[in-house]
Amino acid sequence: MHELLIIAGVLLIVLNIAAGLIYVERRLLALWQDRYGPNRVGPFGLGQVIADMVKIFFKEDWIPPFSDKAVFVIAPGILVATLLLTFAVVPFAPGFNVFDSNIALLFFLGNSSLGVYSIVLGGWASNNKYSLLGAMRASAQMLTYEVFMGLSLMGVVMMADSFNLTGIVEAQRHGWFIFPQFVGFVIFLIAGIAETHRVPFDIPEAEGELVAGFHSEYSGMKFGMFFVGEYMGVTLVSCLITILFFGGWLGPAFLPPVVWFFLKTGVFICFFILLRASLPRPRYDQLMSLGWKILLPLTLINILVTGAVLIYLQ
Amino acid sequence: MNTFFYIAAAVALISTGLAISGRNAIHALLFLIVSLLAISVIFYILGAPFIAAMEIIIYAGAVMVLFIFVIMMLNVGMESEKESRWLKPGMWILPSLLALILLVNFVFMLNKMSHQNIPGRIIEPKEVGISLFSTYVLGVEIAGMLLLAGIVGAYHLGKQKKKVLHRFLKQEEIEQPGNTEG
Amino acid sequence: MVREDFICLTPLMIIAGAPVLMMLVVAVIRSYKVIYGLSLSGFILAFLSIFFLLPVIPHATGQLFIFDGFTILFFVIIILACLLITILSDGYLVYQESEKEEYFIILYTSALGALVLAAASNFVTLFLGLEMLSISLYVLIAYRRSRDNSIEAAVKYLILASGASGFLLFGMGLIYVDTGSLEFTKIVMALQSSGFSSPLLLTGFSMMVVGIGFKLALVPFHMWTPDVYHGAPVPVATFIATVSKGAVIAVLLRFFYAIEGFRNHNFILLITVVSILSMFIGNLLAIRQQNLKRILAYSSISNMGYLVITLLIGTKGGIDAAVFYIASYIITTIGAFGVITLLSDRDNEAEKLKSYTGLFWKRPWVAIVLTLTMLSLAGIPITSGFLAKFYVILEGLNAGLLVLVISLIINSVIGLYYYLRVVTILFSPPNDVKFPAISPAGRLVLFIVTLGILWLGIFPEWFFNLIARF
């Protein structure tokens, strides 16, 4: 019963944060770009989220006749499912997680690599050339960045001597990993943005070039899933940054651990939005060469150095 | 525990069979991915969580994406227009169902399973690493060379070259002027 | 890792280091001459390094490799064969329009695979070596993509070889389940206590036979051979026929003798059937071929049929016979393919039997080399092939394998027919096909091969002693 409660709690929190982010992002963007943002529905435009949801739910759920229907339907589901599954291993506070896995980090990596399918398949199944282009870009981009997203975390793993997220957090009692693993942090951050294909790495959707990329043909709740999925991704990456580099729920005792956790996470979510507000989109080839030629070698060097130092210290 | 194994194994078998018999390349690949997921579950049951994760990250996550990528580029789905007519709900319900069974299976496992239930010993990732870099370090080196061979080969074969006509096409080309004259 | 480990691994390290070095050189400057020089010197260096191994053998490196006299012999055979193939490839690659450099890199990785196989004492190295060999070969077969049949051959090899690898792996898995180890020695120990009783084990071994049989092109798994030989560039076909088979034979012999498979009725039956089928089908199918490469392909099938007889002999003499046979077969085959390689030009390979009509009157020395190789394959005295067959027959009779020996003899006669066909064509009245001139290096190879065939055929004693010593 306890477990079921936790599952329900996690689901509730995650979905709410994701939905709330729709509003938060628009407001924050507006703030940084010196405009109003949604402010008509309810006090401070807070009702906007509900209005949007109602709109999405009731919109015609149109499946294009030229599409590969089965795949078209499955695709958005995959995104949401993999993201939600990953949250199962995220420890929000000591004991406040669904499943304390010994390979939690690998579980995250595995799920994020499966998440690619949703975009690739969605773009392909739409049977539309812009969507296909988006899907191709997505698969190349995400494959590239997945490689060193995993590798960038290996420094942390080496230092914590565990794949278990709780263990990693506990290992930071005497110092956040952001300091020794700064390179790893930067790379993970970049890779995280690319994984969630947020601006500036939103090349798969790039509305200026590809209309809306892989989800051009989607509408209704299917589009909603992609939409919410993106925010869930942002939340997840922020959670992981918090856990891996910023000591997770650890913090001075005047606040409960959960609060510390969400505070830190919130900062990173805002950072994601700040990026969107401020950075232009790079070209596709620039993105790829940045990945393969700079970030990958950097990651490998990071692993080598970390290993060497650890062995030296032993 | 055995039940979980049989369920996963059945899913793996069925989806592999469907992958082989599938007419649509992308659908076949999707079945293959499901099969890989099922195999990963089996690994997990056997007490090899690291391999289970790797199975997903590398095979399901990377290799298969590349496959799909290539197939999308090859435009194998030319006939999907025709095939889409055959695509009744019955077709797509099956993969969803299989995946669903797997999911349920997995979730139950996560809850019901404590480590004592696992037959045999659980192999921690650390152990895997140690054995790879002590006993089997030469094997790892050799595997590295193996990949080198693969990379160099792929580079060579994949490199764009001047267009070469297939021998059948060559013949057609020769015949062409004759036809126009006629 | 102790000092001896490193000494023993030197040849492997040189063969592994050379391609990396080559890649670095290619990254800096793409010069064919440099790469070719590097690859030549790499093999020579590896060969010389074998002498350092002599004082430390026998020595086991970890659980993965065993370096004993048997390994050394095969190292020598493989490296020398690779050296000759490298020289042959040089002449052939002149016609490759661009990107000749990668060829040598991949040749090296495949050679490494072969060496790993020869030294393998563990399923891990067995499989890795085999895979390295296969993966390099996929690329090498398709190396000249513009040629007509090359892609077809590569795809055929790719698909069938992966299937075979799958069988091999599954077989190993089953054996592991039953014996609990991947090491040959431990498997042997487990077998000694339990015997071959378990059906799981027998299934496993049978599946391994499928995998290995594919590599050796033994009969039920031989379908790929002619097409792949036909489609592959000639030096690559040479490699498949010689080094690849030699290495697989090495590991097969080691494993089979370790588990004493020759005592088990099932194995005796299995090997006997496979061997007889290979001999007959290989030889009978060769008779009608019009393409020299295909003839050699079928001939290799039957030769492997002869060779697996040695598995059932079960004495030191059996191993010695196998080593002598494979050495003789490799040098002969390099000679035969070498002639094809050296006579190939930009547009077509000299593979059609017809184009050889009357070669003797135009290019007597080349024709003599080819004749000599054919006679050696047929097992006519003064060539090494004769003594090799003699050795196998001798040991086979000693072990009482009467059926196999007699079918070997029947097949020698059948084989004679198509080898003679080639020879006859060489000596027929000449036609007007023009062949390119042969480079000095090519002549050197042919000279070495001829010398080898005759030397092994007339003065084999030193080689017998060498084999017996290790």
Added chain:
Amino acid sequence: MILLFLILILLAGGALAWITGKWSDLLPRVISLVALSLDLILLIAIYNGQSAAGNNSWWIDYRVDWIPTFGISLHLAIDGLSMLLLALTMFIGLVSVLISWKEIHEKTGFFHFNILWILSGISGVFLSMDLFLFYFFWELMLVPMYFLISIWGHENRIYASYKFFIYTQASGLLMFLSIIALYFIHGRSTGIYTFDYIQLLGTTMAPTVAFILMSGFLAAFLVKLPVVPFHNWLPDAHTEAPTAGSVILAGLLLKTGAYGLIRFVLPLFPEASVTFAPAGMILGVIGILYGAKLAFAQTDLKRLVAYTSVSHMGFVILGVYAFNEIAMQGVVVQMIAHALSTGALFILVGQLYERIHTRDMDRMGGLWKQVPVMGATGIIFAMASLGLPGLGNFIAEFLILAGTFQASILMTCLACAGLVAATIYSLRIVQKVFLGKEKTTWNISDLSVREKIISASLVITLVYLGMLPQQVIDTAKPSVLKSLNSIEQTRSQNTGKPTGEASIWCDEINTDGASAKYLKCKLW
């Protein structure tokens, strides 16, 4: 060492001939002549030295290790029989080189290389005292012979050369198997693993095993000889080969089979040979009659001559299995006489073919007018072939028949019928070719000086052999006795009762019951 030189001179001469063939047609011919003459001189020297040294059974015995791992040695030895056959080899070799002087225009170097290598292979066979070495040379002579037929032969040469090669190789391999089996049987019983002939001689084995092993040897020798069921390759090979090839085939290659029987089969497997004797004799008689019948039916002159070989070789096997000295001596003389007479007939055919470019007897006739000298020699050779007294073949056939009579009267009678047939086919040659009506008007020249020399030398040797055979018989005697010795021992072990199927069989045939006394071998 001198024995090794005999072979090496030929090998080196062959290589030299080939190399010099590039520059001149004449050089290879001269080199071949020189090499062969050198060998002949060496042989004469050996013979003379032997006469002085006394009558040891092996005149010279040369032995060095070759592949000691398997107990293989380079063991060469010479005795009377080998001496005769080697002298014959060199003589026939010289003749073949001479007759090819004009016939072979192209690729002379390679041609002479082949001739000399065949001859060296044959010499090796006659000299080897090591079974492995014996097989080595046995196979070595095939390859150049194959080239000889397939390159310089007539229209159907490819087919003929394949047939020749595959027949002999297949049967040779069976012998090889027997050799290896013998090696193991000897090795296991004595602990000494060796291929040495002299050591293997006393090997004891079960009768069935001995019989099987003997069959392996027989396969090779009977095919080479050839004995009737296995004679199929011979007419093709002989017909399609160039003249020199036919001469060497008929004159020498067939003799290796007979030599093998005398040297190896009888001493190595005495008991099995006794068992096989009746069958052997029957095969011989069948060969004589069937060969003669086929010869008579031919229209192709060369093919006719080829079939006469089958018939003549029937006498050889008949004589060998009569198991007495008279017959055996006859066999030796027959080998030489047949080589000379049949070789001469092939030469005649070759000369005719050079002139009229056909071998079809129906198109010949009445040639005597144009070529009287050729006609005269032709008649002499035909007479030799039919066994006219005064020529070598008569002595040979008489001795064989006399010897066989002691073993089986019926066989002798049937063999005599063969003589009649021989008369018919030999006379038919003379009749159809030289006498009778002229069917086509040929305008041809008579024998040249070179050809006259060849023919004359052949005629002289034939007459010498016919008139004064004693020297040959004396030379061969120790070897013949050696070969019969083991048979003799086998028989004497079983004295008292007529054991051995041979004698039982003889009893059945000879109903007068007088045969028993013939079983005792008498010395002549």
